[in-house]
Amino acid sequence: MGPTRLIYSSRRIDRAPETLNAILQTSRRNNLRDDITGVLIVSEQNFVQLLEGDRARVGWCLSRIMQDPSHDDIQIVSTNTVPYRLFPEWSMHLVETAGLRPKTLERYLIDGAFQPSLMSQVTIEDLCRMLSAETSQAGKRDLRQQLGGAQDA
Template identity: 45%
Template sequence: MTLARLAYASNHSGLAAGVLEDILHVSLSNNKRDGITGALIVCEEDFFQILEGERTAVSACITRIMNDPRHQKINIIFAGDVQTNLFPAWSMHSVERDVMLRYMVNGDFNPAHISEGEIVSLCLEMALTN
């Protein structure tokens, strides 16, 4: 099995009541079924997510996400094979607000406005809260 990690950001332009809960419920079920772990940050208008798992499962997951009309302007930040899983116990996890605050620019979390090094630091910090 080849372990892969993928991080992406997308815009959701705001979520109606109950939509986030539905997304999390379906994602948890799919991720457990497919052996995918990771973390999700939901901001006012954006998603930032890290997915880890067997390469074909991660590929199938991001394909589903790309076909989901709730995700717009999808930006793959990094993707590739890895040796270890940062989030072995999380089929989906949301991140504490105090962690996110350290990576906000002008009061907003927007992966397009933070460096790749800061994104890597965020990923490692999220993994430490595992």
């Protein structure tokens, strides 16, 4: 059986950059331990997270996340068993919508705003696939640079 992919959205309460940093550090530490991978998409108002891994571990992770006071209005978008992971190399890839190209982000806006609670599963998965393709492109670029560097040496 393939990994479980869980997607939820929520509303940010605590928007301090230090809080986001702490979330990311804890996530990366725990997810590495639990073999969970994924992406956390952050806008000014919202979170969307995709978690992939063993079904039970993803479930335990979600139950911790649901108790976290730094967000509320947590809405499960989907849970599926999938053939492969979208972010196999990321214990938690952070994407801030403010850092996305406006042309890219535009496709995902509703009434001019990023509103994950109104987005369908298909649209959120499409966004995640696009982000996943970008990270693997970046990975290939890094590798090419490393290989280029090795050839130069």
